[in-house]
Amino acid sequence: MNYFSSNFKLGILGGGQLGKMLLYETRKWDIYTKVLDNSEEAPCKISCDEFVLGSLLDFDTVYNFGSNVDVLTIEIENINVDALEKLEEEGVKVFPQPRALRIIQNKATQKLFYTDSDIPTSPFTRFVYTSEINDSINNGGLKLPFVWKCAQFGYDGQGVKVVRKSDDLNGLPNVECIAEEMINFKNELAVIVARSSAGEIKTYPVVEMEFHPEANQVEYVICPARIEDKIAQKAQKIALKVAQQINLVGLLAVELFQTQDDKILVNEVAPRPHNSGHYSIEASYTNQFEQHIRAILGLPLGNTKSKVAGIMVNLVGAEGHTGDVVYENMEAVLELEGVTPHIYGKKQTRPFRKMGHVTIVDKDMERARGVAQKVKETIKVISK
Template identity: 60%
Template sequence: MSFFSSDFTLGILGGGQLGKMLLTETRKFDIKTAVLDPDASAPGRIATNSFSVGNLMDFQTVVDFGRQADVITVEIEAVNTEALAALEAEGKKVYPPSAALKIIQNKCLQKAHYGANNIPTSPFTNYESLKDLMLDVVSGTLSLPFVWKSAEAGYDGFGVQVVREIKDLDTLKEGACLAENLVDFQNEIAVIVARNAKGEAVTYPVVEMEFHPTANQVEFVLCPARINDQIAQHARELALRVADSFKIVGLLAVELFLTKTGELLVNEVAPRPHNSGHYSIEASVCSQFENHLRAVLNLPLGDTSSKMAAVMVNLVGAAGFQGQVKYENIEDILKIPGVTPHIYGKRETRPFRKMGHVTIVHQDIEKARENAATVKSTILVKST
């Protein structure tokens, strides 16, 4: 099949910032695209051949959209998997496969998958309702502290909470959920795997993630992670096992805990381009977005090695500001060598909403981290 400068169409479900950055690669290769997103002002609207507004969870909307494409992929997990399965039954190529996406969408199913496939993860218990979890707490079957996760609709720190006291239970959302042991970890790290339909797979270097203490969002991503080579190699091998267990086609971001005893535990995964791989646009030989495109088109996978060290800083809406966005001091950070801002194109800011990111490259990871701290303290995302 000819993908380049042809009538072949890649359908992308979701037109957020990930879709926008993926579309940079489709433009580079002159691959025709169609995007579906519920937001008429989604960032991905400006770079696609065809943009449609529609509900990604509506069965018929997704089926109708998918029938117009030759290959369908996603940039967000919240998609109707029954519609994707129906498209697969019609002969459409859907990546990631609907079966894998259905498991990954639900954190209870995802954790059960790790147990069934002998993938190391923190001990957990799945619950059909919050009431069932509370009964276990009252009976002493479930001991505090623990981490509560909503089965569905969790993202960027939402739907996850550490329960340290009985009163914390009052703040939890009703519905299916899980409780997992609170891990005494040394680092939170991640590995991105690119895997095509032939089963060929490559991994990016291990990255280290630093989280905002209250928002539970990734604040800094460092590549390479400041861990020893043996642990890094083990993490990459484990990530490949996880991707193979899901039979992923495309990208799989595997988030892991490195415990203080040197054990690696899989926390959760994302079957798409991921925040932990944004640094790759400037710092890698082949970015995660190009490799996602190569993978879903079953093309040879690109070189994942780094050209230099990098730190990515998330730009999120400042607390106390909501409305038309205003970026302050971008000119000041542009004076720092190796700094590249990415503005996602969201016109309205709100507290902790992801509005962009900045990549800082340097030959030395510690100097890159130092410059990243300067960027973080300088640039401000406010409202007019």
């Protein structure tokens, strides 16, 4: 099939910043794109060929949207999978495949998949409702502290809470959830695996993630991770196993813990381009968004190696600021060498909302890390 400057139509479910960056690549290759999102102000709206306003969770909306595209992909996993299954049955190519999304959408199902597939992960307990957890604590079935996660619809630190005492459960939604054992880790790592519809598979270098302690969001992504080669190889091997067991086409971001005794445990996965791969736009031979397009179209996968060290700094809304966004001190950041800002196009900011990111590239990792710190301290995402 001729994908370029042709009648081929690529459908994308979700119109956020990941979709916007995916569209950079489709524009580069002149691939016709159609995007569905539930917001009139979706970042993708100005960049796609065709924009449809509607709910990603409504069966009819998703089905009707996908019924006249050639390939359908996602930039967010919280979508109506029943509709995707019907489209797939009718011959629409859907990547990642609905069966993989069913596993990944629900964190309890995802954790059970790791256990059944002999993939190392942290011990956990599944609950139908949050209200059941106190009984389990009182009866000795569950020990404090643990990490509470809602089974569905959590993202960017939402739907996750560290529970150190029973009172920490107060106010949490009474939904299906899991309680994970707290892991004493030395590093949080991630590996992005690309797998094409033609069966080709490649991994990106292991990255190291530094998280904001309150928001549970990534503040820095550092590539390559500052770990021993044998640990990096172990992490890539486990990430490959996850991707092969799920048998997913597209990108799979595998988040991992490196424990104090150097075991590698899978935390969770995302079946799409991911925050941990944003550095690749400037630092890699083939960035994650181009790679996703290559994978779902069955084109040869690109080189995943890095040209230089890359560090990504997330730009999130400052605490105490809600309203029309202002990026303070952007000029000062642009004066720094090796710095590239990416602004996502969201007009309204709120505390910890992802508004953009900045990539810092340098041949010297320590110098790049120093510039990243300066960027973090300089730029402020505030409201008018």
